[in-house]
Amino acid sequence: MNSLLKKLSLGITASILCVACQSNDIEKEQETVVHTLTGQVWNLTTLAGVKATLGENNKPVSIEFLTEKNTYRGYGGCNNYSGRYESEEHNLEIGPARATRMFCQKGSEQENKLFNALSAVDNYIISEKTLTVSDDLNQVLAVFTTK
Known part of the structure; x- marks a missing residue:
């Protein structure tokens, strides 16, 4: 039972880290907006x-x-x-x-x-x-x- 909780805890931690990594990637993509002469x-x-x-x-x-x-x-x-x-x-x-x-x-x-x-x-x-x-x-x- 104790090892099952540890595995669950590790899985949840890994999932949270992956979500954080993905949100950083999304923020970086949004920051690299290519501006053109027209449109602003x-x-x-x-x-x-x-x-x-x-x-x-x-x-x-x-x-x-x-x-x-x-x-x-x-x-x-x-x-x-x-x-x-x-x-x-x-x-x-x-x-x-x-x-x-x-x-x-x-x-x-x-x-x-x-x-x-x-x-x-x-x-x-x-x-x-x-x-x-x-x-x-x-x-x-x-x-x-x-x-």
């Missing part, structure tokens, strides 16, 4: 090597690439903007931004720099949750992150 909103973290500031109402500056008609849209810190883009592998060409015409005390200067940077984008790299866009000389223009 990218928030600006640095622009021309300078830490980005929040826009009006402390809203993050952002860009989102849509698969539909190769369009993009975002918030520049003052105005909403949109346009078209072309992407193939790691090459990226962002067309001129069409923006609303609001005047803001905060965010306008950074917004103008963002639009200039976007027009100079030639390529991009996504590493984990970070999108880095560069010009044709591979100089980093802006860095974005996503959740």
Whole structure:
């Protein structure tokens, strides 16, 4: 009887350990989500090597690439903007931004720099949750992150 209890106890312990191992594997799989250019909103973290500031109402500056008609849209810190883009592998060409015409005390200067940077984008790299866009000389223009 005593050895039966020991075997049962060992079996239960082994089962619990296996479940714990499986849940760790599931967590690791969930952590390794592959991010693509499309499918999420990218928030600006640095622009021309300078830490980005929040826009009006402390809203993050952002860009989102849509698969539909190769369009993009975002918030520049003052105005909403949109346009078209072309992407193939790691090459990226962002067309001129069409923006609303609001005047803001905060965010306008950074917004103008963002639009200039976007027009100079030639390529991009996504590493984990970070999108880095560069010009044709591979100089980093802006860095974005996503959740």
